[in-house]
Amino acid sequence: MCKIAIYPGTFDPVTNGHIDIIQRALTIFDKVIVAIAVNPGKEPLFTLEERLMMLRETVKDIPNVEVDNFDGLLVEYAKKRDACAIVRGLRAVSEFEYELQMALMNRKLDREIQTFFLMTGLRWIFTSSSIIKEAAQFGGDVEEMVPEIVNQKLKAKFAEKI
Numbered sequence: 001m002c003k004i005a006i007y008p009g010t011f012d013p014v015t016n017g018h019i020d021i022i023q024r025a026l027t028i029f030d031k032v033i034v035a036i037a038v039n040p041g042k043e044p045l046f047t048l049e050e051r052l053m054m055l056r057e058t059v060k061d062i063p064n065v066e067v068d069n070f071d072g073l074l075v076e077y078a079k080k081r082d083a084c085a086i087v088r089g090l091r092a093v094s095e096f097e098y099e100l101q102m103a104l105m106n107r108k109l110d111r112e113i114q115t116f117f118l119m120t121g122l123r124w125i126f127t128s129s130s131i132i133k134e135a136a137q138f139g140g141d142v143e144e145m146v147p148e149i150v151n152q153k154l155k156a157k158f159a160e161k162i
């Protein structure tokens with residue numbers, strides 16, 4: 001029986017859409033490990049420590065969720081943590097190609113670990129960390145799209161950059 005799933009991502013920063021996926025994953029798995037990974041194609045706005053802090057603060061009242069980070073291959077980390085599944089959220093068709101490529105590469109690297117795609121709630125279908133950062137940078141109100149701690153940190157981050 002598959003009990004533990006890894007939900008990997010950059011989480012720069014965590015959004016309500018990510019939380020929606022975590023909640024959905026918890027209806028299937030006993031435990032979800034939210035793991036901040038290095039995506040070599042991205043240059044994060046928040047440091048790893050800031051992203052870990054925001055995630056931990058956001059999920060602190062959700063049982064059976066752990067926040068962690070890792071270097072290296074996702075499938076190796078999953079194995080080390082006794083996880084049998086990788087969870088990814090899907091919002092738009094445009095994401096599918098990239099997600100399929102990653103899922104197939106992960107399967108090639110380790111056939112025992114399955115990728116699960118969960119559909120993001122309709123409310124969050126248009127959000128992404130980048131679009132939220134862009135709106136916040138120019139003073140846009142993103143309060144309804146991110147956890148309170150993230151809203152505060154975004155304001156502080158962009159105030160310090162002015």
Ligand code: COA
Nearest residue numbers: 008009010011017018037039073074089105120128129130
């Ligand atoms: N709601 C809102 N936004 C969502 C979302 C949801 N439910 N699900 C994803 N997103 C957004 C994210 O905010 C992010 O937005 P951004 O691009 O504007 O920052 C985007 O969708 C996807 O990012 P994320 O989910 O953070 O994934 P990623 O593509 O940055 O992460 C890794 C990819 C880290 C999982 C992948 O690079 C990895 O596994 N790295 C480890 C190394 C490895 O094993 N590589 C081989 C794998 S093929």
